Amino acid sequence: MHPVRILGDLEVKRDMVEVAPIVLRSHSLEVTVRKPGTNYNGSRFDWTGWVSSITLHNRHTFCADESLTPGEGTGGSGLCNEFGIFQPIGYEEALPGGQFPKLGVGLLTRPDEASYKFSRPYMVEPFFIETKADDSKVTFTVHAHPCNGYAAKLVKTLSVKDNLLSIAYELVNLGEKTIVTHEYCHNFVALNGNPLGPDYRLKLPMTPTFPSEPSSLFDFKDGYMTWAYTPEQPFYSRLSGPFPPGLQWELTHKSGVGMRESVDFSPAFIALWGDAHVISPEVFMEIAAHSGQMIRWVRQFDFFERHMDGGTGG
Incomplete structure (x- = not known):
C-alpha cells in the first residue's frame, strides 16, 4: 500500500480497495471487523x-456513523480506537517534513510548525500489520x-463468546524512548438506530457537567442520565478520574436493548460525546511504557436485552 498523500485539506487515498470484512460469531453475536x-x-x-457492526440475536444493532453527512467528520464509525489524541508520540520532536509514529496507523509526517490536531489529515506511511482470524477471534x-x-x-x-465482545491489547516498547500517551475506544453507538432522546438512559461513574448546553x-436521577429531547447540536463532557477498574458505563433503550463496557484498568478519565443520532462514552487508558516494557489491558463489551420480567437475555 502506498502512503496517503495530503494536498492542503484534500486527502487523496490510494489503493483503497473494498475487501470482504472479518466476521466473528457466537451463538448470540455477529461482529463485523x-x-x-x-x-x-x-x-x-x-x-x-x-x-463496523454488531448484531445481537440477529435483530438488535449497536453501531452508528460519526456523521450522517457524507464527507463530514473524521470518518469514525462503530467501535474504533485511537492513540495519542491529546499526547501524540514524538510530534514535538519532529521538524516540519519529519515523521512521528501514530500507534495502530503508521509514521505520520508533520507538515509545518502548527500544533498537532487530531482532526487534521496527515500523510501516512502505514505500519506492517499481520492478521490472523478464525470464526470467533481475530488478532492483529x-x-x-x-x-x-x-x-x-x-x-x-x-474475541466473541456468548453476548460478550472482548478486546485485548498488548503494547511492547521496543524503542529507546519512553512512550507516554493515551488510548481510548471511540464508541459510536445507537441502539437499533434510534435517535438520542427520552427513550435512552446512560449510567456513568459520576455525573457529567455540560456548561455550554441548555x-x-x-x-440526572438515581445515577442515570437521560435526555428530555433529541439534542440539536453535538455535546461534550469530560469526567475526571481516575476511576476503579470494572464497569464504566451502561446504555439502555426503553425497548430493553442495551450495552455496557468494563475494563481491567483504572481509567484516567472518561469523555462523553454525542449528537442527535449517536452517543459515544469514551474510557481513556493512560500509557507510560519504558524501553523494553510490555503493557496489557482489556476492554469487554456486554450486549443484552432485558425481558419484561426484568431479566437479561444474553
Missing part, C-alpha cells in the same frame, strides 16, 4: 480492530517501525 486499510486509511483512528499484530528513538509492537485480539436537555 474491518480489515486494516480497506475501508479507512486516514491518520486519526487505529486501523486494527475496527468494529502491528510491527515496530523505528522513528526518532520510538518503536512499538502492538498486538490486539478481538440545562433543560439533561436530567
Whole structure:
C-alpha cells in the first residue's frame, strides 16, 4: 500500500480497495471487523480492530456513523480506537517534513510548525500489520517501525463468546524512548438506530457537567442520565478520574436493548460525546511504557436485552 498523500485539506487515498470484512460469531453475536486499510486509511483512528457492526440475536444493532453527512467528520464509525489524541508520540520532536509514529496507523509526517490536531489529515506511511482470524477471534499484530528513538509492537485480539465482545491489547516498547500517551475506544453507538432522546438512559461513574448546553436537555436521577429531547447540536463532557477498574458505563433503550463496557484498568478519565443520532462514552487508558516494557489491558463489551420480567437475555 502506498502512503496517503495530503494536498492542503484534500486527502487523496490510494489503493483503497473494498475487501470482504472479518466476521466473528457466537451463538448470540455477529461482529463485523474491518480489515486494516480497506475501508479507512486516514491518520486519526487505529486501523486494527475496527468494529463496523454488531448484531445481537440477529435483530438488535449497536453501531452508528460519526456523521450522517457524507464527507463530514473524521470518518469514525462503530467501535474504533485511537492513540495519542491529546499526547501524540514524538510530534514535538519532529521538524516540519519529519515523521512521528501514530500507534495502530503508521509514521505520520508533520507538515509545518502548527500544533498537532487530531482532526487534521496527515500523510501516512502505514505500519506492517499481520492478521490472523478464525470464526470467533481475530488478532492483529502491528510491527515496530523505528522513528526518532520510538518503536512499538502492538498486538490486539478481538474475541466473541456468548453476548460478550472482548478486546485485548498488548503494547511492547521496543524503542529507546519512553512512550507516554493515551488510548481510548471511540464508541459510536445507537441502539437499533434510534435517535438520542427520552427513550435512552446512560449510567456513568459520576455525573457529567455540560456548561455550554441548555440545562433543560439533561436530567440526572438515581445515577442515570437521560435526555428530555433529541439534542440539536453535538455535546461534550469530560469526567475526571481516575476511576476503579470494572464497569464504566451502561446504555439502555426503553425497548430493553442495551450495552455496557468494563475494563481491567483504572481509567484516567472518561469523555462523553454525542449528537442527535449517536452517543459515544469514551474510557481513556493512560500509557507510560519504558524501553523494553510490555503493557496489557482489556476492554469487554456486554450486549443484552432485558425481558419484561426484568431479566437479561444474553
